[in-house]
Amino acid sequence: MLKKSSPLILILITIGLLFVPFGGFSEYFVRLLAVIFLWIGKAGCWNIISGYTGYIDFGAVGYYGIGSYVTALLMSKGNAPFLVSILVSGLVSALIALPIGLPTLRLRGAYFGIATLAFAEAMKQIILEFDKTAGVNFFEGPHGITLPIGPKNEFFYYIGFAVMVVVIGIAYWIKRSKLGYALRAIHEAEQAAELSGVDTLRSKVKAYMISAFFLGLIGGIEAYWLTYITPHMVFDVLITIQMVVMSLLGGIGTVFGPVVGASFLTILYELLHRDFPYTYTIIVGFIIVVIVLLMPKGIVGTLTPAGRREP
Amino acid sequence: MLLFLQSLLNGILLGGIYASYSAGFSLIFGVMGVINLFHGEMVMLGAFLTYWIFTLFHIDPFLTVPLSFFSLFIFGYLIQRFVINRVVEAPPTNSYILTFGIHLIVAYAALWIWTADFRTVTTSYSGMNANMGGIIIPYARLVTFVLALIVVAGLYFLLYRTEIGRAIQATAQDKEIARLMGVNIRQIFAITFGIGAAITGIAGSLISTYFIIFPQMGLSYTIVAFCVVVLGGMGYIPGVLYGGLILGVVQSLTATYLNAGLSGALTFILLFIMLVLRPAGILGRGIVE
Amino acid sequence: MKIINLPLLPFGKGGWRDLVVDMPILEGRDLTKYFGALAAVHAIDFSVEKGEILGMIGPNGAGKSTLFSVITGVYKPDEGEVFFKGRKISGLKPHAICRMGIAKTAQLVQPFREMTVLENVLVGGLHGKNLSLSKATQEAEEILECVGLGAMKGMASGSITVPDRRRLELARALATGAEVLLLDENMAGLNPTEIEEVLKLLREIRDQGKTLVLVEHIMRAVMGISDRIIVLNYGEKIAEGIPAEIANHQKVIEAYLGEKHASYR
Numbered sequence: 107m108l109k110k111s112s113p114l115i116l117i118l119i120t121i122g123l124l125f126v127p128f129g130g131f132s133e134y135f136v137r138l139l140a141v142i143f144l145w146i147g148k149a150g151c152w153n154i155i156s157g158y159t160g161y162i163d164f165g166a167v168g169y170y171g172i173g174s175y176v177t178a179l180l181m182s183k184g185n186a187p188f189l190v191s192i193l194v195s196g197l198v199s200a201l202i203a204l205p206i207g208l209p210t211l212r213l214r215g216a217y218f219g220i221a222t223l224a225f226a227e228a229m230k231q232i233i234l235e236f237d238k239t240a241g242v243n244f245f246e247g248p249h250g251i252t253l254p255i256g257p258k259n260e261f262f263y264y265i266g267f268a269v270m271v272v273v274i275g276i277a278y279w280i281k282r283s284k285l286g287y288a289l290r291a292i293h294e295a296e297q298a299a300e301l302s303g304v305d306t307l308r309s310k311v312k313a314y315m316i317s318a319f320f321l322g323l324i325g326g327i328e329a330y331w332l333t334y335i336t337p338h339m340v341f342d343v344l345i346t347i348q349m350v351v352m353s354l355l356g357g358i359g360t361v362f363g364p365v366v367g368a369s370f371l372t373i374l375y376e377l378l379h380r381d382f383p384y385t386y387t388i389i390v391g392f393i394i395v396v397i398v399l400l401m402p403k404g405i406v407g408t409l410t411p412a413g414r415r416e417p
Numbered sequence: 418m419l420l421f422l423q424s425l426l427n428g429i430l431l432g433g434i435y436a437s438y439s440a441g442f443s444l445i446f447g448v449m450g451v452i453n454l455f456h457g458e459m460v461m462l463g464a465f466l467t468y469w470i471f472t473l474f475h476i477d478p479f480l481t482v483p484l485s486f487f488s489l490f491i492f493g494y495l496i497q498r499f500v501i502n503r504v505v506e507a508p509p510t511n512s513y514i515l516t517f518g519i520h521l522i523v524a525y526a527a528l529w530i531w532t533a534d535f536r537t538v539t540t541s542y543s544g545m546n547a548n549m550g551g552i553i554i555p556y557a558r559l560v561t562f563v564l565a566l567i568v569v570a571g572l573y574f575l576l577y578r579t580e581i582g583r584a585i586q587a588t589a590q591d592k593e594i595a596r597l598m599g600v601n602i603r604q605i606f607a608i609t610f611g612i613g614a615a616i617t618g619i620a621g622s623l624i625s626t627y628f629i630i631f632p633q634m635g636l637s638y639t640i641v642a643f644c645v646v647v648l649g650g651m652g653y654i655p656g657v658l659y660g661g662l663i664l665g666v667v668q669s670l671t672a673t674y675l676n677a678g679l680s681g682a683l684t685f686i687l688l689f690i691m692l693v694l695r696p697a698g699i700l701g702r703g704i705v706e
Numbered sequence: 707m708k709i710i711n712l713p714l715l716p717f718g719k720g721g722w723r724d725l726v727v728d729m730p731i732l733e734g735r736d737l738t739k740y741f742g743a744l745a746a747v748h749a750i751d752f753s754v755e756k757g758e759i760l761g762m763i764g765p766n767g768a769g770k771s772t773l774f775s776v777i778t779g780v781y782k783p784d785e786g787e788v789f790f791k792g793r794k795i796s797g798l799k800p801h802a803i804c805r806m807g808i809a810k811t812a813q814l815v816q817p818f819r820e821m822t823v824l825e826n827v828l829v830g831g832l833h834g835k836n837l838s839l840s841k842a843t844q845e846a847e848e849i850l851e852c853v854g855l856g857a858m859k860g861m862a863s864g865s866i867t868v869p870d871r872r873r874l875e876l877a878r879a880l881a882t883g884a885e886v887l888l889l890d891e892n893m894a895g896l897n898p899t900e901i902e903e904v905l906k907l908l909r910e911i912r913d914q915g916k917t918l919v920l921v922e923h924i925m926r927a928v929m930g931i932s933d934r935i936i937v938l939n940y941g942e943k944i945a946e947g948i949p950a951e952i953a954n955h956q957k958v959i960e961a962y963l964g965e966k967h968a969s970y971r
Contacts, residue, residue, distance in 0.1 A: 162514065209693040216452045216513045220643055221692040224685040227640070231682030284832045284839065291829045294818035301778055301812075303804040303834025303882050343636070347521070354514070384529040387521050394518025398511055399503055 123267060127260045137259045142372045143266035145352065147324050149364035150273040152349035154280065155317040157359040158289035159310055161215055165222030166349055168206075168229045169199040169318040171341040173325025175233065178251040178335055188256075192326035199322025200315045207314040211307060223343070230341035250336040253329060262331050269327065273320055278361045280313070289313055293359070344387070351390050354397050357404030366405050423552050424673040425666060430554070432665025433562030436657040438620035438638060439645040440568050441613035447652025447704060448589040448609045449505055451512045455520035456642050457635030459489055459614045461527065463621025464630045471538050471625075478538050478626050479560075485622040486615045493614025498607040505606060520635065527632035538625040557627045564623060565658065568616050572654050575612070585609055589652075644688040650698030659699060729792050731756040731917050732777070732808070732886050737786035737796075739776050746772040748941040749786070754886070759908070759918045761932030761949070763925070765961055769941040770921045771813055774888045778810050779803040790886070804834050809884035811875040813891045819864030823855055826863050826874055827881045834882025846881055853877045853907060869896055876907075886917045893924055901927050929953065937961065 127136050148170070156163045173195035180186040180194060210221045256262070280286045288309040291299035300306045329335050348371065356367025371390070378386040401408055442456045463485045467478045496519065504511040547554040576582035587595040588605045596602050624630070641664070648663055649656025664684065671680040697703040730753035739747045747769040754760045762770050775781045777788050779800035788796040795803050809830075818826050824846055831842030850856045853873045858866055863874060872892050879887055893904050905927060912918055922928040928935065929949040937945040937952060939961040945952055952958055 210689075213692060213696065217692050217696060219513060220452075220640075220647075221689055223640070224644075224688040224692070228682050228685035228689065231678065231685065235676065235678045235682060282839075287825065287829050287832055290821060290825075291818050291833075294820060295816040297780065297800075298812070298816040298818070299829065299833075300800045301780070301804055301810060302830045302878055303801050303836075304829065305799075305801045305833070347517075350514070384525040387525040388529070391518045391521030391523075391525065394521065395500070395515060398515040398518065399500070402511070 140263040143270040145368040149352035160293040165226035167346040168226035169321040170325035173322030174329035174340040177326030195326035196319040196323035200319040203318035211310040357406030360406040428666030428669030432662035433565040436661030437565035439642040441617035442642040445613040454516040457638035458523040459617040460621035463618030464625040467622040489618030490611040490615035494611035497610035650703030652704040653702040733789040761928040761935040764938035768938040807885040809879035810888035817863035824859040830878040830881030
């Protein structure tokens with residue numbers, strides 16, 4: 107890894123990306139990049155809790171979906187502006203993450219995974235039952251909501267870019283902070299961490315809520331972009347799986363792992379899903395198997411020599 | 418009153434069905450500590466095996482049960498031996514993620530090959546019921562209920578009265594000591610996984626006679642199995658009967674008196690609550706590592 | 707010695723309790739902990755004075771490690787209480803107890819394997835003592851020099867030898883700013899020279915004002931360094947006194963009879 111010049115290259119690439127929409131590229135290319143940015147954001151969020159602490163979260167899509175619905179409701183029924191809506195989405199998700207995180211983060215790794223999966227699926231079912239049970243009537247079609255028509259892809263390009271930079275930036279900042287040391291210690295030897303003064307529950311919940319906030323925010327952004335959402339779309343467990351495998355492939359627990367993983371897999375998806383819809387998922391399955399068996403540190407993790415702190 | 422009894426009976430039969438395909442999940446976890454997230458795929462494979470044999474060769478589903486047993490045994494044995502065995506010694510999270518990867522491969526390969534169409538196995542006796550004083554008891558489900566009891570009893574017999582069973586128990590309790598006593602751990606793990614797969618497969622075969630089957634059905638079965646096993650106690654095999662019954666009855670009553678959709682949400686909420694409040698199961702006999 | 711248990715006055719390091727020298731710094735009363743039907747620790751009373759080195763000995767399975775775990779909050783006692791500087795700490799979470807000033811090393815060392823030696827110690831300073839990153843780094847480097855691991859600070863802690871890992875555990879415990887250190891067989895497996903080095907280090911640590919409780923099987927070391935000794939057997943305290951008394955104590959000799967203790971001299 108080029109130590110001295112890598113920050114410089116990073117800055118150059120980042121600035122370069124800002125000008126892409128003006129560079130005469132196709133609409134498709136701009137859209138693709140925006141999708142990649144948002145996946146980097148999502149995978150990055152997942153990595154903040156699961157990558158750093160080792161608590162594999164299988165319910166991340168729950169917060170994404172909550173965010174989607176909050177924004178959808180605020181914008182379509184409340185005529186709220188976009189930025190306010192997504193911020194509220196993030197806040198709602200983070201607030202819900204507290205009572206969910208507190209009991210589940212006490213569980214051991216595998217039980218935590220299933221509990222979070224149960225949470226996400228329960229959220230989907232609850233929304234599906236919401237109108238019947240609560241007698242409310244704002245759904246169109248199969249419990250869907252239509253949002254106001256949004257601006258062109260360039261808008262979402264820049265929003266996605268901003269979110270990506272913020273999420274990765276926060277991941278980077280956390281890693282070097284007190285919280286980061288706490289999370290890594292929890293991952294390695296949780297009881298020893300607790301005995302060394304780390305408030306393990308509080309640290310885990312902090313990371314979990316930060317992750318939930320941004321997942322909710324991104325859920326709101328994508329709801330606006332999709333313009334029409336249903337529970338099956340925004341609470342799809344495959345979205346969580348994408349986050350998991352992107353982080354795994356790129357390098358779980360590393361800052362730039364999600365960047366590598368999300369880029370690679372989004373492109374792979376674009377190449378495959380039209381003609382070979384199931385092949386992509388099968389390949390994802392193989393990637394998971396291969397990574398777990400042969401390359402548990404992922405791409406970035408394996409390329410970083412041990413003992414040296416990875417940026 | 419009749420409605421209540423019918424609902425209750427439906428719940429009990431449903432519970433038996435749940436128990437029949439959850440026992441394998443509990444066995445695998447209890448012996449190897451592996452949470453098998455492609456468990457549901459074994460139900461699916463058993464079901465589809467029976468379906469194709471029925472559709473292509475017109476052989477009665479009940480007759481394909483032995484074939485299902487052996488095929489799934491081999492499938493489970495091989496996967497454990499050559500893939501999963503590498504992570505058995507590692508932290509449980511690895512086996513978790515790994516088996517999820519296998520789930521994706523198997524489910525989506527099945528989806529690709531067999532397409533997403535819904536299918537059923539409809540025999541001449543598919544709709545036949547017994548009728549006891551106004552309460553309807555479908556034969557096919559009753560058979561699966563009986564199967565669940567047989568499976569649990571069979572596992573008990575295997576574990577407590579056979580040589581292999583004792584080796585399995587020894588391995589489950591303390592790998593190192595079992596190894597020192599000459600037990601071939603790798604072989605035992607593979608056999609255990611094979612047995613777990615086999616009994617799940619035959620449950621799948623029978624399920625095809627009254628439930629709709631489709632390639633992606635696996636995940637929801639895995640989740641139900643997880644719920645049943647957590648309720649009854651992870652690794653405690655008779656517990657699947659308790660767990661299944663509770664879940665089945667609760668779901669049935671909810672569907673009858675409240676709302677069909679809500680009973681789905683209930684599984685997850687119940688699972689969540691159990692994991693948080695009482696991970697050792699209703700009877701407290703589960704393994705909570 | 708009176709125990710004053712006043713509520714919620716500034717109790718942390720530097721608080722008024724540090725001025726009160728009239729009480730033991732650490733005290734346990736009637737401590738009992740069950741695992742199933744077995745009492746791993748039963749009705750144990752003990753007290754440790756500030757600046758003291760207390761040795762705890764007893765056959766394997768006597769409950770020594772369990773007692774440490776009860777003190778540090780890993781287990782909540784089924785009966786009895788633990789007091790630190792007069793304040794009841796039993797029932798608090800381990801991290802809270804650590805921040806108040808008690809740290810322990812484990813029998814089976816648990817370094818944060820993927821983190822460097824320096825980073826391991828950093829965790830203690832950051833979270834046990836609540837220092838800033840720069841201050842904690844500075845202190846961590848000093849502590850590592852002190853225990854003799856200065857040269858290895860950049861190495862992954864999973865890759866150093868076991869004796870070095872024990873020193874790392876000690877360093878991490880020191881970094882938390884603990885006033886009372888509970889050392890669980892920190893010298894196991896060391897050769898006589900290494901043992902002497904550790905003993906010298908422990909005396910230095912005590913001279914800096916710390917209080918030590920040692921669990922050890924290496925009799926010569928424990929007897930040599932401890933001011934007082936308590937003896938546990940089958941979860942109960944069977945003897946207490948100065949090393950000379952203990953060495954000749956009937957019950958203690960009986961407890962060890964039949965057990966081959968190669969290091970007993």
